[in-house]
Amino acid sequence: MALAKRIIPCLDVDKGRVVKGVNFVGIRDAGDPVEIAKRYNDQGADEITFLDITASHEERETTVHMVEAIAEQVFIPLTVGGGIRELADIRKMLNAGADKVSINSAAVYNPEFVKAASDRFGAQCIVVAIDAKQVGDNHWEIFTHGGRKPTGINAVEWAVKMAEFGAGEILLTSMDRDGVKTGFDLGVTKAISDAVNIPVIASGGVGNLQHLVDGVKVAGADAVLAASIFHFGEYTVQEAKKFMADAGIEMRL
Amino acid sequence: MTSKICAVIDYGMGNLHSAHGALQTVAPDTQVLVTGDPEVIQRADHVVLPGVGAIRDCMAEILNQGIDDVVREVAKTKPLLGICVGLQALMDRSEENGGVDCIGLFPGQVRYFGDDLTENGERLKVPHMGWNTVRQVDHPLWQGIDDESRFYFVHSYYVDAVRPEQVKGHGQYGVDFAAAMGQDNVFAVQFHPEKSHNAGLALLRNFLNWDGQA
Numbered sequence: 032m033a034l035a036k037r038i039i040p041c042l043d044v045d046k047g048r049v050v051k052g053v054n055f056v057g058i059r060d061a062g063d064p065v066e067i068a069k070r071y072n073d074q075g076a077d078e079i080t081f082l083d084i085t086a087s088h089e090e091r092e093t094t095v096h097m098v099e100a101i102a103e104q105v106f107i108p109l110t111v112g113g114g115i116r117e118l119a120d121i122r123k124m125l126n127a128g129a130d131k132v133s134i135n136s137a138a139v140y141n142p143e144f145v146k147a148a149s150d151r152f153g154a155q156c157i158v159v160a161i162d163a164k165q166v167g168d169n170h171w172e173i174f175t176h177g178g179r180k181p182t183g184i185n186a187v188e189w190a191v192k193m194a195e196f197g198a199g200e201i202l203l204t205s206m207d208r209d210g211v212k213t214g215f216d217l218g219v220t221k222a223i224s225d226a227v228n229i230p231v232i233a234s235g236g237v238g239n240l241q242h243l244v245d246g247v248k249v250a251g252a253d254a255v256l257a258a259s260i261f262h263f264g265e266y267t268v269q270e271a272k273k274f275m276a277d278a279g280i281e282m283r284l
Numbered sequence: 285m286t287s288k289i290c291a292v293i294d295y296g297m298g299n300l301h302s303a304h305g306a307l308q309t310v311a312p313d314t315q316v317l318v319t320g321d322p323e324v325i326q327r328a329d330h331v332v333l334p335g336v337g338a339i340r341d342c343m344a345e346i347l348n349q350g351i352d353d354v355v356r357e358v359a360k361t362k363p364l365l366g367i368c369v370g371l372q373a374l375m376d377r378s379e380e381n382g383g384v385d386c387i388g389l390f391p392g393q394v395r396y397f398g399d400d401l402t403e404n405g406e407r408l409k410v411p412h413m414g415w416n417t418v419r420q421v422d423h424p425l426w427q428g429i430d431d432e433s434r435f436y437f438v439h440s441y442y443v444d445a446v447r448p449e450q451v452k453g454h455g456q457y458g459v460d461f462a463a464a465m466g467q468d469n470v471f472a473v474q475f476h477p478e479k480s481h482n483a484g485l486a487l488l489r490n491f492l493n494w495d496g497q498a
Contacts, residue, residue, distance in 0.1 A: 033403070033417075034437075035414055037415070072481065077414065099301060102301040102302050103302075103304070103305035104305060104309070106305070106306050106481055106485060107479055108438075108476075125299045128302055130479065150338075152337055153336060153337035154440070155438045155440070156336070156337075199411055199413070200411075228407075229409055230409045230411070230413050253409060253413075283434045
């Protein structure tokens, strides 16, 4: 027996509501974050990640209430990402009941922020999200603004630096693969997983269950994150875990 | 009949919603109070000592608010459950943050997993993060929970117990570490029961039903 690999469903939220087509059969209101989180929890999700896409700072308060409501009722780890720019944002989310926050652009603009966050709250709750795009042979670069803005930063070197700065985990999204359903970018996932000593979550591109297996077995990811394959009931989390376990991966079943 | 009280000790180290929510869920008739008030804690039937983040900050707040004395007093009289850093704080000393003296209810040190941790030739990442199995040692708090059930861990430092009989659950991650410690009416776990789904909720339910007799 050993530490299990994790499956993490990811949900987009706007003003405290789940958006972008989560469409379970038999759910009363497809936008209710508590109901959706409970559903994934019942299916055996190992964690749940929320990506807050709320545009305005003021309206983000509703996301805080959402996290509070979920944390009171869903007893697996919760991560909140999106719009985390200051220590106060982190404190607010952790106080609301999030276990981890995911820092993306703010880390690129100000790497010291990751250091300060990790010092203050502990590495265990600081996830650094990296959006990478392939720009050459075995060469991946960090992009911001949803993959539109290149930064010139080498993704693997960046991951190493973020680990040194106190990140407890890396959430790696391949921008080339996001939404394409052709599987994770195994190259960059393996390069980063080999380069750092902290857990790496693979994200972007999952279209079937074999992709999840490849992320772990080929690329060495510690966890796999997926959205659409779960949201539309194509596969349940339980089916995905069973498939991975049958492929010889240690899972919590 | 007055309802039972469970005090979750709040010493300003963040998120207690989950612990509160989980305890309240398994025992709707218990009054679960998140509090730093020594009087309320002393009055409670069951006491939970949570903890997240770095041990230096946790111990600083614990000492600053006199929680160490409260915990020592509670440990003599009623069921006490330490969680994560709440377990580590009960040990003699932690090597985190350059070395921090802790409450010292259990003899033993809190040690770093190390940067070169391996198991069967495979490199292990640190923090130890995710769902791992716990090999149980007979104790009322494991009642109804399958041996080798998985619980959610997230930590880079582990408890190295001095007295083997106080280890009530074994974790394995490069080293055999104490996933649970127990002595008389005190029980403490390295994992997060409030984040460990059904197995975690079962343990919390057992704790609230526990009279402190091992």
